Amino acid sequence: MRYHLLGVFLRLASIVHLVLGAAVFHWPDPLLDTLDDQLYRPGFSPASTFALNCGPRDNSTIAAQWLRLAYHDMATHDSTTGTGGMDASIVFEFDRPQNIGVGMLESLVDFLVAPNEYVGMADVIAMGAINAVVGCGGPVIPFRGGRIDATEAGPATVPEPQQDLASHIASFKAQGFTETEMISLVACGHSLGGVRQADFPLIMTEDVPAGIQTFASTLGFDNTVVTEYLKGTTENVLVVGSNITTRSDFRIFSSDGNVTMQSLASPDNFNQVCADLIGRMIDTVPSTVTLTDPIEPIDFKVWNTLLFPQGGSLAFLATLRIIDTGVNRTVTMFWKERTGTFCPPAGCSVPSFQVTTDSASFLATLKGVTAFKLHSFNAAIDLTTSISQFWFEVNDNDGSAPFIVDNNGVNYTIDQDVVLFDPRRSSFTIGGLFMVVGVKDPSTSINVTALTTIDGTTTVPVTSSVIANFELDSSNPPADGYMFYTSPISGKSLSNTIHATVNGTAYSLWVPFLDAPGV
Structure with a gap:
């Protein structure tokens, strides 16, 4: 069951955690506001928790299902026409044989409550892919937001195991990947999951105890799929299956004389290549879509702000979310009136009435964020003069001078109180x-x-x-x-x-x- 309370986005902004090339949060930006929460606070999105520790499902893993969903959604892309890609068209494509399997729909059901008016299912599927990788011990992949959901199915261009090598090369080329990148991306994707006999009886022709033959003997995201292939010990049915026609991984992996697979035998190189290619995969979008810069955890983020009439004044609630660095900070909120001169020249002010700690997602911890401090404020605003803008003074209580959090010099603005x-x-x-x-x-x-x-x-x-x-x-x-x-x-x-x-x-x-x- 979902329990929801409401907060209002009132022309807010925040200072961004300084990371070179990171997206800057400018007010108002419900897209970045939502994505930051869903990426870095575990209570805001299933994608930040469900795939942790390579959690099992259907004799496979949730992570494997999420990664497969992301690739199948992207595979509609045509780099020549600039159409298709990560656009959630997969929700209209379940009737195709390429998309068979309970995991596809189950994955989308995992994500049901994550979209809103500004964040579409395509962004959530992309977040699922990066959380699938890190949740199984793989590398951190940058996330960019702003994908636009399709309103109809895309072309049926997902490669299938029975196709020949030339067809696979053509498919990946259309998606924007070279032959070498095709080999690597398939190896990266097939580090998780396997083939289910009930879904693909023509591929999985022999009975197996769990009804599924995994691509590699290890559960997590690693290069075992590569090393077992090179050693000749693999049980990957797309390499050694009895149906020669569907040995697509064998045709792809060996297509350059195993040169690429040999390079992926290095765990570090495997992680580096996979991070790059899966990142490019989820960033493959229609040419009409522009993604944000990578979204890093936002520091000094104004959150959950409400303004409403109550008991002869305007109640103004606000929270300043700060990345926890172990500093015992004191935060004061200031504001200016909309009309008149009710406040002193320095502004009206109120201290925080409580400071709580909120956990960080696993992805956030990999970026060095262990928790967030939530400094909450409750101000009674004069009804006649109202409020037009607010800002914060932060004191680290270590002898250094207090500093101002004021939306890079322009303050947090409330446009109206009507x-x-x-x-x-x-x-x-x-x-x-x-x-x-x-x-x-x-x-x-x-x-x-x-x-x-x-x-x-x-x-x-x-x-x-x-x-x-x-x-x-x-x-x-x-x-x-x-x-x-x-x-x-x-x-x-x-x-x-x-x-x-x-x-x-x-x-x-x-x-x-x-x-x-x-x-």
């Missing part, structure tokens, strides 16, 4: 989900809707969108200059964007579903 999601008046219970929106100083011309992203099903794992219409809520009388509008929303909601027109002015507000205890 249309606000109200978490305290909203209801998220077993009796139903009802979202409440406060509208400030409304006229008779008001329209409030929300675009809601709904997760897929276990048979059709594709997100969809619906429009929620808000009505004036008589159970929540006007208060603090706001009138309140309510709409039921689906329990399968992944995110919502509120759209409102008030006195002829249009407003929008992204309301993601976040696991945020205490909101």
